[in-house]
Amino acid sequence: MKKQKIIIADNNKYFREGLKRILLNIGNVKIIGEVENGLQLLELLENEKADIVFLDVAMTGMGGFEATLIGHRKFPNIRFIAFSSLENQRYINKMITAGVSGYLAKSNDNYDLLHEIVNSKEERFYLSPGLQTVNLRFDNHSLVN
Numbered sequence: 001m002k003k004q005k006i007i008i009a010d011n012n013k014y015f016r017e018g019l020k021r022i023l024l025n026i027g028n029v030k031i032i033g034e035v036e037n038g039l040q041l042l043e044l045l046e047n048e049k050a051d052i053v054f055l056d057v058a059m060t061g062m063g064g065f066e067a068t069l070i071g072h073r074k075f076p077n078i079r080f081i082a083f084s085s086l087e088n089q090r091y092i093n094k095m096i097t098a099g100v101s102g103y104l105a106k107s108n109d110n111y112d113l114l115h116e117i118v119n120s121k122e123e124r125f126y127l128s129p130g131l132q133t134v135n136l137r138f139d140n141h142s143l144v145n
Contacts, residue, residue, distance in 0.1 A: 038067025
């Protein structure tokens with residue numbers, strides 16, 4: 001099975017390092033980049049072909065919403081997965097509008113979900129178990145959980 005090429009975008013270096021360790025433990029991944037904000041992410045995507053981008057919603061400079069909006073338009077084959085401590089409906093729906101394929105809460109144990117994201121080619125929307133009660137809006141989005 002082909003290794004999934006992954007980029008992690010988060011302004012917290014400790015979170016990036018922790019997520020990287022979890023993903024490498026899951027296996028079937030190659031971390032091709034780590035960046036601190038959305039602008040750095042878009043610059044990296046111009047030079048590196050990623051399969052999955054894990055990104056924070058609230059980063060300094062260009063945040064996750066704008067980076068996903070631009071990145072999803074320019075690179076429609078990349079799966080953008082939001083990872084955030086912002087766990088309310090407004091942020092989740094805003095990221096869905098931008099084009100994410102999932103929204104994971106930083107406060108949850110997402111190991112099984114991360115394993116599924118990395119190892120599945122199925123097009124669906126991934127949502128942390130603790131966020132299941134959120135009223136999601138998929139206006140122009142074909143993915144459902």
